[in-house]
Amino acid sequence: MSKELSLYFHFPFCKRKCYYCDFNSFSGFDQLMPDYIHALLAEIKFYLPQSGKMIKSIYFGGGTPSYFPVNSLIEILKFVTTHFLVPGKAEITLEANPGTINVEDLIQLQEAGFNRLSIGLQATQNDLLRRIGRIHSAQEFYDIFELARETGFQNIGVDLIFGLPGQKLEHWQNTLHSVTEVGPEHISAYCLQLEPGTRLHHQVSLKEVSLPPEEEVVEMMEFTMVYLQERGYEQYEISNYAKTGYKSVHNLGYWLGHDYLGLGAGAASTRLGQRWANIKDPKDYIENLKKGISVVAERESIDKHTAMIEAVMLGLRLRSGINLQRFYDKYAVDLILKTQKDLESLLNADLIEINDGTLRLTYKGILTSNKIIATLIANL
């Protein structure tokens, strides 16, 4: 049984909803913030029996955690560091959006123990930012980045999205150029997913806006892989790049199937072969905790077959791939034998490779990763 655990705290409020976003996040509920913080503190108390575990990473995500008053974020972190075993080297991340945080906040956060910032930027062209409903300008990102450095943050990640409405390859190249110039330790470069129910989905269906053609999106992806590598960022997951020593410990834990506890409205947890998710509505979440009622909305046992499929899906997203011997030891399945029906054609097409007992996607394979992963898991 693992002695380590990661903690995730979800902060589901944002100043405004971005047009592409389908996360569990809401705008216009600022008055609920104090009660929400009380609820988070009440929920974490349920987990005090786990306090003997070593906390490997803590992640404040959202939503926009930096939209909350800084003292309330610090109150939660202090509770955790007081009641759980949090070693000095634990990664403690705060997601922050430009336009929601100032220098005094950064100083206090740093002093309180947050040692990693993950800044949501998406693009450096203001018209693109407006088009997707972001609340900030590119300049506000540069300002916050500089202040974060000045206040001592030595581990900063920046989130970007390609495939945005109106975005050209050149815009994306400029974004990557400008961001690597300021030099964050970590860059996440996600391909836009058009999610049903979002404002952007609606705009696209009404043909009010259009997305770049697929070939151009593939070019953006290809450019990203080459360019970031040249600038010293290792692609360690399909959408994630880091300078040496700065891979996200917290997110690697998800991808490697490690246990974590998620707290807050809609947060999910995985522990000892069980998975559960909290009520999504922040009001119901708060009310239940006020009454001392459970906030778990759904719970499932992860059987061996499900765990194996997830290990393939997540393992192939990682550049480190799937170690075939460890896979066999864990699931008693020879992955090569089991997938041999499709393996040869994927190998011949240079979409996957097997080296040193490890199965992984090739760079060419990354461009069509979803298809390849679906093909392989259909054999399991």
Ligand code: SF4
């Ligand atoms: S800031 Fe993040 S969580 Fe909030 S609406 Fe925008 S994308 Fe969604």
